[in-house]
Amino acid sequence: MEIRAMKKLGIDMPLLGMGLMRLPMKDGVVDDELAIPMLDKMYAAGTRYFDTAYVYMNGESEKFAKRALTDRYPRDQFCITSKLPCHMVKCPEDAERIFSESCQRMGVDYIDFYLLHGINYKGWLSIKESGADVFQRQLKKDGRIRYAGFSFHGSPDDLRSILAEQPDWDFIQLQVNYYDWYAYDAKEIYDIVTGHGIPLIIMEPVRGGGLCDLGDDVKAM
Template identity: 35%
Template sequence: MTANSNTVPKLGFGCMRFPLTDPKDVTAIDIDQVKEMVDLFMDAGGTYFDTAFVYHDGHSEVALREALVERYPRDSFTIATKCLAWALPDAEAAKACLDTSLERLGTDYVDYYLLHNVGGERTKKFDDFGLWEWTQEMKAAGRIRNVGFSMHDGAETLDQLLNEHP
């Protein structure tokens, strides 16, 4: 699927809080229920799935592979996943997130790769690790189709980020 502002769905399927078979274990995802949810979403015309390296301690991406990637043609959906470099010790660990995510998802590219929760002091790690440039390299290599970021901050921070990383 090719993305532009006219084709990006206005509603996405969030994969941060999948149903669990054991409420005390965030990795105990109820895959049968997730498959049913994915089927309903796809049948209703949904195509955008949003996960992250850390959701369900990494098991969200695995569940998405099983419920979606292994069951639907790759061109029938888009996947966004995220890297939260601010929680990682170094650039090598932050960059390794993409390989791990692709392996978990069972795909050779992601449609959207987001630098997750930038803003304030957290942005410094993304800058220090060279992730803004690195994601562009991964995009040129075809491993990422679209690069973006997510943030939980105010308008001033958004303006600063857009000016510093157009």
């Protein structure tokens, strides 16, 4: 698999990661019989970046990461990503509880890439009020996470405002695909991030599968 350098972080990463949000389910939990072979195939192909979040699939995604990944592969051979749901954080104690639960679910004592989840400028103001941003930076100082970033769902001006107030991020995760590139300002947002020299991780390259679904009319042809 092609390797890309994240020069600011001093690491090289395989080009493709694997998201652990849209997994097959059975009786309210991830169907390991179907999902684990998918992860194994990605790992065998060279993927080393696996992305989950505290809220994905009501917590079942992080639990699956333990069963499929951390219990079965050497911890220093992959990177695991999770996210702090900032709308659930009213104080640093909330953030600590959520982070600790994520680690427990995944069976890890540190998280490689840890994000403030799905923020815009309004969310950023709430984050500063709750202290979630300070908590995240302290996690990095304490070695409980390796890299601190955020996933972004807002306008170009939202992003400019966030970076004006806090320019020092290890990475940012953006929704980028050929539809969003122009329809939802993804190109402008991409240019803002790269202009700041911040490493970029892409999510939703096929928009949750929507960009590879031909639609009922075409399928009926």
